[in-house]
Amino acid sequence: MEAVGRLAGGVAHDFNNLLTAINGFTELATSEAEPGSEVAEYLEEIRRSAERATALTRQLLAFGRRAVLQPRVLDLNQVVANIAPMLQRIIGDDVRLEVIADPLLRRTRADRGQLEQVIVNLAANGRDAMPGGGKLTISTENAVDAETRGWVRLRISDTGVGMDAGTAEHIFEPFFTTKSPGSGTGLGLATVFGIVRQSGGNVTVDSEPGQGSSFLIDLPVSDSEPDQDAAPAAGSTLHVGRETVLVVEDEPAVLSFAAQLLERRGYTVLRAATGEEAVDLAARYSAQIDLLFSDLVMPGLTGYQTAAAVGALRPAIRRLFASGYSEELHANRDSLEASLPFIEKPYSVDALLQAVRMALSGE
Secondary structure, eight states: OHHHHHHHHHHHHHHHHHHHHHHHHHHHHHHHSOTTSHHHHHHHHHHHHHHHHHHHHHHHHHHTTOOOOOOEEEOHHHHHHHHHHHHHHHHOTTEEEEEEOOTTOOEEEEOHHHHHHHHHHHHHHHHHTOTTOEEEEEEEEEEEOTTOOEEEEEEEEEOSOOOOHHHHTTTTSTTOOSSOTTSOOSOHHHHHHHHHHHTTOEEEEEEOTTSOEEEEEEEEEEOSOOOOOOOOOOOGGGOOOOOEEEEEOSSHHHHHHHHHHHHHTTOEEEEESSHHHHHHHHHHOOSOOOEEEEESOOSSSOHHHHHHHHHHHOTTOEEEEEESSHHHHHTTOTTSOSSOOEEESSOOHHHHHHHHHHHHHTO
């Protein structure tokens, strides 16, 4: 698992760069294509394919425990309640959904989107185990282990075909599947395992043939109050600016996309293919530079090293970083603030424009 996870991380760095360029230029081309034209239809197919590739890459990162998580203090009951209507559509009319929420449930700290993916994957797994219909039960409760550590427990049970001990022993392994060829990637439960473990939790399964399966997910307790949801993003037409942005990116296609997009929205853009080039530009450029937008992993100076060097020359400059997986995000970060503006690759047009505006405003 560790070796495959490292392989997934290395592949993801390059693949996410390619997807950033593919997605970005597809969006730019779509904005100029005549609606309803053949070209617009071709671009839509490219976009859909890129979305599927992005989802697959994120699955690989999740089971390798290298996904970029954005943990927040959550009320797990609320997360389940919000996603329940969608789950009913996923499992179908012949499977009854029952939710049992502990009213005294404590808080936990996790990435909401990743946790929702865990619930969806387990619900879909339960549906597949009940081809003739049945009941899917989602319940929450507080739990304490032998070392008196507190956990928030999520239990997802089905009344399906169940599995023997030999099968249960392997279900969290990547690419292991009991489905027929072509019916899935074998990453669903491996993704669940990776997300839960990266979140500091544990996942186990209790199952017997003919008796259904019950998945138990334990997440660490948090005594903090739930974080408030961020305000909805403003429409893309509002993402304009007049500031100067120094874009640092060693992948030429990604550098070209980001620079062209920002220039179209009114920004002055300085381009650098390496950290060293960025530092040189910061030293020589006579006018103000408002924002450094840098990839994290580059030949020579890393993104953080580049930010430190540029910051020494221009202390007032704001910073925004981009990366495709978590090890890049946390490596060599100790010398900078604990929390810095960040955007995950592959990013969309709107996501980049919003991130730039937020970084410039200090949010």
